[in-house]
Amino acid sequence: xxRVAIFASAFLVAAVAGWTAMNWAIPKVIMIKAMEGxxxxxxxxxxxxxxxxxxxxxxxxxxxxxxxxYSTCVYDLVRAPLRISVGPTDGYLSVAFFDHITNNYETLxxxxxxxxxxxxxxKREGQDSLFDTxxxxxxxxxGLVLVRRQISGNDKLPAMQAAQAEDSCVSLAP
Amino acid sequence: MQKAILFALACVLAGFISGAGAxxxxxxxxxxxxxxxxxxxxxxxxxxxxxxxxxxxxxxxxRIARKGLFALKRADAVYYTRSTDADGRGLYAxxxxxxxxxxxxxxxxxITLYDEGSYLAKNRDGAASVNRDEIVGDAENxxxxxxPERPNDTPNWISTKGAVTFDLTLRLYRPDLEYLMSGxxxxxxxxxxxxxxxxxAS
Numbered sequence: 001x002x003r004v005a006i007f008a009s010a011f012l013v014a015a016v017a018g019w020t021a022m023n024w025a026i027p028k029v030i031m032i033k034a035m036e037g038x039x040x041x042x043x044x045x046x047x048x049x050x051x052x053x054x055x056x057x058x059x060x061x062x063x064x065x066x067x068x069x070y071s072t073c074v075y076d077l078v079r080a081p082l083r084i085s086v087g088p089t090d091g092y093l094s095v096a097f098f099d100h101i102t103n104n105y106e107t108l109x110x111x112x113x114x115x116x117x118x119x120x121x122x123k124r125e126g127q128d129s130l131f132d133t134x135x136x137x138x139x140x141x142x143g144l145v146l147v148r149r150q151i152s153g154n155d156k157l158p159a160m161q162a163a164q165a166e167d168s169c170v171s172l173a174p
Numbered sequence: 175m176q177k178a179i180l181f182a183l184a185c186v187l188a189g190f191i192s193g194a195g196a197x198x199x200x201x202x203x204x205x206x207x208x209x210x211x212x213x214x215x216x217x218x219x220x221x222x223x224x225x226x227x228x229x230x231x232x233x234x235x236x237r238i239a240r241k242g243l244f245a246l247k248r249a250d251a252v253y254y255t256r257s258t259d260a261d262g263r264g265l266y267a268x269x270x271x272x273x274x275x276x277x278x279x280x281x282x283x284x285i286t287l288y289d290e291g292s293y294l295a296k297n298r299d300g301a302a303s304v305n306r307d308e309i310v311g312d313a314e315n316x317x318x319x320x321x322p323e324r325p326n327d328t329p330n331w332i333s334t335k336g337a338v339t340f341d342l343t344l345r346l347y348r349p350d351l352e353y354l355m356s357g358x359x360x361x362x363x364x365x366x367x368x369x370x371x372x373x374x375a376s
Contacts, residue, residue: 003178010182011189018193023232026201027239034243056294056302056336063242063292065345066302067284091307092282092347096246102239104226107250109348146244150282150347152307 027102034061035100035144039074046082048073048169050161053151068092069160071147073169078141080173081123087166089159092150095120099140106136121172145169201236212355216362218262219254219344223355241292252280252349257341259367265341267295267334269370270321273304273342275363276314279350282306285363286345287320289337296336304330320365 038060042049049072054064064070075082086095097106108120121135122145147167149160214220224230225238226247238245245253257265265271273285284305289295294302301324309316310329318330320342325331334340342365346354353359 007182007185011185011192014186014189015193015196018190018195019197020193020232021190022194022197023201023236026197026236030239030243054294055300056296056298059293061243062240063286063288063343064294065284065286066294067286067305094246094250094347096244096250098244102226102235102243103228103230104245104247104250105228107246109250144244150307152305 028100031098031100031102031144035074035142038072038144042072042074045074045076046169046171048084048145048147048167050164050167053157065148067151069149069151069157069164071164071167073145074142075122075138075145075169076142077122077124077127077138080171081121081127083168083170083172084120084122084145085166085168085170086120086147087163089149089163091152091156092148094148096146096148097122097136097138098144098146099138100142101140103139105139108134108136197233197236200233201240210355211357212359215254215354215357215359217260217364218256218258219362220256221252221254223248223252225253248349248351250348252346252351252354254344254346254362255341256344256365257339259365261367263367264339265365266339266370267322267337269334270319270368272317272366272368273320273332273363274315274317274366276316276361278306278344278346278361279353279359280346281348283347284345285318285332286343287332287334287337287340288343290339295334295340297333299324299331299333299335301331301333304332319368321368 039045051060051070051072052058053069054066095108096104099105119133121133122138123135124138124141151157151160210223213222222234224234225245259265259271284303286303287295304318318332319325319328320332320334322335
């Protein structure tokens with residue numbers, strides 16, 4: 001009887017460990033693969049990729065919104081901070097920052113971006129920004145910046161894309 | 175004694191594989207649903223207010239990584255998903271539904287259809303979603319048809335063509351969180367099944 005209890009306990013403890021390990025690994029692995037894919041199919045690392053509107057034959061991530069225009073920047077802050085610039089538009093606009101395990105650690109919305117100018121410095125802890133502008137500190141060296149713009153109608157798309165063309169992501173490395 | 179040790183090791187291995195497999199299966203489920211008030215509203219619209227947050231559990235984080243990567247935190251967006259109609263039945267692409275709603279407590283909203291793989295359904299209809307600015311009719315009492323063929327009587331259409339089963343995701347940008355999390359909300363869209371193809375069997 002004691003032996004059965006020991007075996008059952010071993011099974012349960014190991015099951016909890018397996019559950020925890022898998023839940024820990026999935027976001028890490030998916031984020032690594034997603035960032036690699038986005039960089040390869042875009043403008044590379046530390047550079048902004050201006051995405052076309054998502055449609056059934058052009059989906060760069062699961063559950064994309066066809067009502068949003070996306071720009072992406074896969075970043076690596078190992079050498080220096082980045083300067084992020086975003087073209088202002090009417091309607092919903094956000095600049096979201098994700099760390100290497102999918103946490104959305106910061107989001108700047110349209111009014112905040114407009115009031116503080118469109119330049120944002122992205123740095124990791126311990127790096128100097130040296131600029132008098134809005135500073136975002138990343139908890140990880142690698143991650144993703146995702147810009148979302150509301151489209152709402154094909155007639156507005158050219159104006160949205162003109163604003164999107166101002167989006168940039170530039171390393172401040174000398 | 176040696177047999178007992180081997181058996182114990184087999185139990186550990188089996189337990190680890192079972193736990194990991196359960197986590198993998200759980201993370202692949204589309205439907206969310208937290209425990210806080212407001213997590214399930216309007217019949218069967220479900221969300222988890224911890225999406226995108228550093229406080230998200232490992233299981234939720236894994237699920238979002240697979241089914242909603244790059245989701246925003248609740249202060250900026252709340253995502254509700256439903257995968258059943260008003261009578262609790264699954265959603266099938268060869269059936270037609272009426273989606274009826276009102277205004278939402280948010281600056282902007284959209285409702286998008288995703289297929290069983292969590293992607294936009296493969297069709298060229300250009301009707302994957304409806305949103306606040308493009309919905310035609312009374313903003314306080316609008317309706318849209320969700321069906322495989324374009325309806326004749328309304329421009330508000332979400333196409334199911336190319337999917338087998340599907341779900342709908344409601345995105346609320348810059349939402350009124352206090353209201354949503356009160357649990358006492360109204361106006362979320364109903365989803366009524368109108369008809370199905372003759373050869374439909376479910």
